[in-house]
Amino acid sequence: MPEVKAYRPTRRMLLGGFAASLLLPKITSAAPVTAAAAVPAVASAADAHPDPIQLTGDYAHERRKFRTDLLNKGPAPDTFEPLVAPPQADQIFYKTGYGGELELVAWVSRYDRKTKSRPAVLFLHGGNAIGQGHWLLMKPYIDAGYVVMIPSMRGENGQKGNFSGFYDEVFDVLAASDRLRHLPGVDPHRMFIAGHSIGGTLAMLAAMSTKRFRAAAPISGDPDAFAFFDRYPQDIRFNDKNPHEFEMRSAVCYAHSFKCPIKLMHGTGETHFVTRLGLVAKRARAAGVNIDVAMLPGNHFSALPAEIEQSIQFFKSVAA
Template identity: 30%
Template sequence: MQRVGGQGREATRHRALSVSALMIMGISVNISASATPTLASLRSHYETTINVEPTVKTPLPTPPTKLFKTVRYDSDGMSLAAFVTPDPQDQKKYPAIVWITGGESNTLADFWRKGSKQNDQTASPYRDADAIMMFPILRGGNDNTGNIEVNYGEVDDVIAAAEYLATLPYIDSSRIYLGGHSTGGTLALLVSEVASSTHPNLFKAVISFGATQETMFLHEVTFTGDEQREMDLRTPANWIDDIRMPTWIIEGKRSGNYRDLKSMCDKNKNPMLQCSFIPRYDHFSVLYPLNRHLAQQIMSDETLSIDANASWTDRN
């Protein structure tokens, strides 16, 4: 989960895929000429050609049973694994957060082992605050069936995982959040853009740490179809106008993907998307204090807010 990734190409085409362009690309879309297609509508008419078979299958991790239990959720006809905080058995309903790890986000390792306050990628402040946590394993990861689609089918997996989470008797289904870091943050943005159209009430808010304007690792994939189309449908910067649920982009200003994200945020005119860049913190050190702050707001059922210039060091 350590890789920060490159800056990505400048994504200047927010919604550049016009209806006429879609026709040229061979996508038949049943919308009026004046309508602007959403990422969700384009995905519904396109099947990706990127299908990467995992080179190594790793066993499911085994966290302490008092922290997480293994569950299975269904996505696109596949039974996929996830880890969820056990039922506290107190008859209460709790807020919950689905967390997507960085690096190769399809697979989980020792996700429950807390890092230092300078690099805690486990989002431990949420479980410390008694929020319910879910870590989904995505298609092709660990012992899951399916192949890796590099932020395409994985969007459906995250949505399906959250739908499963909402059915648990100890979950307040009106207070489910989505969070992710680095490559997981990029996937969280794509999920926000799609779910805003397909599942508008699924997430109360989305929290994206250290994302990039476009999906990493695509340059390492051998394309058998339309490379530009595959890139476009995985580039969050193209679809920020689709976001209709509160969504936060957060990054430290000292290093990481700050410059890449600032370029995207400077163009943003969508009030549902907020960007917060934290001085004196980097791609990793920003995680603990900001997650701790957000966890407190979630447990108090407050509207999420961030003062980028607050003295976060005093809150560690």
Template identity: 30%
Template sequence: MHSGTFAILLSFALLVTACGQSTPPVSNGAQSTNGSVAQTDDLPSRAKLPEQRGDYRTKIIRMTEVTDEAPDDPSGSPFRLVRYDSEVGKLAAYITRDPGDGEKHPAVIWAKGGFGGIGNWLWERMPKENDQSAMAFIDSGLVVMCPSWRAENDNPGKFEMFYGEVDDLMAALKYLKALPWVDANRIYLAGHSTGGTMALLGACATDDFRAVFSFGGCPDLKLVVGDGEGWGNTPFSYRNEDEVRLRSPLTFVGAITTPTFYFEGEESPYIADSQLMEQQAKKVDAPFHAYEIKGGTHFNILHDLMRMVAKKITLDTGETCNIEFSSSEVALEFEE
């Protein structure tokens, strides 16, 4: 695992203790548990993320070096290395090979955790207590794309932390939709940790995904960066409310029209904000559902629940998405 990825994921444990620190409320509106603002109005806006961001341009005040390591060579793995076009240039991604059967197949974009780019852990067999690989989807016969974002690996661009990277995600989706062996109507988005945040932002940005699955994404970035420390790599001013708000999925929850499912272990500081996000979603009938996994952590929920999700995807063959979860079903899957 690249050093940048490891450092970010390791720092999650420190966030658990930091989340109890108070931060001052900044205005009225839907308040998250950490004092930031989810919406300025009582009802969440239904406008998509790009429309709500409008002409706002993020101001990068700190040049953060994510990693300059080229992606690991995927030879001998289920993947091949490709470069997809983005507004900042060509970005690296792993994608599984053409099955060669002339059929169109469902596909998953797996947004990895951390900010260190892509690497060999995405296809290696990982321990059950922390399985961040994409093998659950590959083993189920799905087409899988694992993109990196701007400034990661040997990619061009500047690190923006959940801003321009959303544009990169949309570019990866465009690339995947154009592949002749991919069913463009059955493309799913899933991600863990920072990738889970990207998954939530993707659900808010477009309705082109058939369903979205976030494992431990951060609903409100104020919880992370509000103390001025964050993960140690915040490239924008954490005191600027717009910079934080426009990176927070909680801001855009009303824009969700694609079935979107959030899973996180009960020990996570993100649980309260995920529940608030679900409450906000209900106000406008946005299909967002949050599940707190009893006995689960930010990491040990992945192995079992990703396989549950992969199975649901393979069975989702109707005209529209029919994926559903019950709390008891999720709990039972994790216990097993």
């Protein structure tokens, strides 16, 4: 096994000290450091794009034409817990991949499937592994009457598939949403998406890829892949010499493509998001997108409970 370096814990620790009490997985290991990850090219790419360009194509259409060029194929980088469904959740499977060749785990809240149809939330977890602590964070959604699904992604928790960093994982999100909307008792017209950190970034990209969601609430997601991978070059598995690889992972480059109302949230301690999320909102509004940016007291971790509550209120305002 190649020698690895430890990730910086600040962002890699999904929910930090707040989540430790919620039994989140300990994220301490690292992916192999490759030539692609060493990279003055990443830093220069980020430096060359102080304001990432705004591309004209529709993101969903561009995804149909683009295939990421993975130079380093392997599992997601984080250590993980065994895939055991939390209490009050069922473990189901969904198929994803270009030909449906991958079968991945998702957790779904238990609910009465014989009553009238209910709204649903697809929540995308932080980090690159799913853990029991993520499920504990879902209680407010469940208490508010939503069916909740948290999907795992390719290469996570010992599952098959190659980690790509914000690209092929979007296929997984869309496949999981299709599984969710076909569950008995789920109202496919009241399906929402939310996510935190890495999950927040994926929620943005998914909301640009389909009209399936009534609204989206990305939390502490990074809309700029140039900046993200400049901070975390060890996560790069794709051809970093091609700027379009970064652009296809950057919501800020396709902000006009959001296909539902969207509320972007982050904590007051996350000042690095202010400029980029503001740019996303400016570009989206110019295209007629219903978008709002909210900054709540706290940091990447401590603001999360209030942000989840804000997402619930937002979803109710869009469709009760």
